[in-house]
Amino acid sequence: MEYKLELKEITKIYGEKKVLNNLNLNIVSGEFMVILGPSGEGKSTLLRSIVGIENIDSGKIMVNGEDVTNNPPNKRNIAMVFQNYALYPNMTVYKNIAFPLKMSKMPSEQIKEKVNKVSELLKITDVLDKNSTKLSGGQKQRVAIARALVREPKLFLLDEPLSNIDARTRYTSRQELKRLQKELNHTFVYVTHDQSEAANIADRVAVLHNGVIEQIGTYEEIYNKPETTWVGDFIGTYPMNFIDGSIYDYKDKKIGFRPSWVDESLNDFELEISLIEKIENNYFIHCNLGEKNIVIRSNKNYNIGEKIKVGLSKFNVYKDEKLESVIENKKEKASAD
């Protein structure tokens, strides 16, 4: 069945602060949407507003064209996994998972069937009788997901579900979540501040900044064509390099490029090497360009203090911190002029 969630001009104010500021976002059925942003940007607030435990100050939330802005959470059929899992400490795992079904007055035979099915799916059948406080972080996370899945909700919200578990489990859990979402063909909205997570599992990434979605698209799109210098700076292991546009005749503009877009066969500008990091088979070289610090990627090892001449194979042009044009090949661009 088709499902469509539209957030229209949503504003949420805490005290003086507009945490969400006329935010627009559409989510379509079957997609794995990741909301990415630094801590404190309002990601949790956004999810809480969608699920209905936080009232928004203005704007509309539409589901399949119907306005649900004033519906209470229990009328929205949206499941949510909270950041700390919020398992009921006074209940066993079984009772935790069964809770939403009990609340919907489902007969207990049917509840049993559904709980067993979802526990098999998440491999937690052997802890069903344990108290929920006695579980490991990874198990808690699975129980929380099982409890959300068991209702067969239309939409599934997850607030940094992997942030409280150790690195190794986190990696496998990521893959499992992705597989689960595709198998069940559920619609997921997943919040994280970790961009490698976003790069790994998202169909689409929405970057949240200053209360609005600053950019939305696949991770590759956002990585290669950040719409603003802020996104370029935030996305990537190394921030995008921004240098004065006058180097390529873009007066009063900025040029943005990734470390890997540097072409060492060109001689457009000179860099002085200040630090070298070796990561797998590549060198990430920190250099000074005048006052500016930039990072380039190379497979050659240079010496610190050495001066090298390089150019850019491609770059983005930013005017007033916004993307103006994408120059895929500098030579082509030059000949077209």
Added chain:
Amino acid sequence: MKNKDTVSYIIAIILSIVFIYPLYVLILVTFEPVYLTFGRIYPFQLPIILTLSNLINSFHQVGLIVPVIRSVEVAMLVSIIAVLLSIPAGYGLQKLTSRVTNKIILLMFVVNMMPGVVVAIPISVYFIKLGLENSIFGIAFAQELVVLPLSVFIMLGGFRALPKDIENQAHVDGARLHSIFSKVLIPLVKVPILITFLIAWMTSWDEFTYAVIISPINPTFPVKLYDYVSRGEPFVASSFALLVTVPVVVLVIILQKYLKGEYLSGGLNGV
């Protein structure tokens, strides 16, 4: 480290002696023949001859049994009302920002800072108009003044200590308000509720000022006890006092694992 432990133990022992000594004297007075109590040469407070006659005497004083029953009724009433009121109050206060909450809590304790008599007299005048004088309801309502601030404080601590988002999770899971309370919140604040009940019960059990002013004709046990003492029958009184102390002590010993500081300080968030 070792030294510190020793010092703590010594201090604890001294404090225990200070607190237990009056109880010891009470026991002594209860079980010794009257002439020994009077003829005692201090500091030799060792039990030499024991007797049950004081206890038996005091049981013949039926006049004390009715007040004990009345005190039990009042204490029950006080603790039930305290629990019923402090649950919604604590829940509501926990939702406010702690700055506002702490001010409200402070305000509640102001009544307790005034001498009981000052508050009790105007109240008793009012209660006479309402027909609440000399009734267990009258005493109970007045004693709530002493009991409620602490009860609300304890329940507030209980609600504040709940895991974040538990209530929101229940909302999202489709629970309505009554199920949120009955299935999720109340089971999680069982211990604070128990503590509230106990403290309210014990406070009411030996509350004197309000009881004597509101209900002089139908006295509670402490009031009647005072009566006996002032009439010059301290032995009957002390024997009886010991008898009614025993259940309270037993109760506290059984429930002491819940009476830990953490439950009483949870309300002090961000002061």
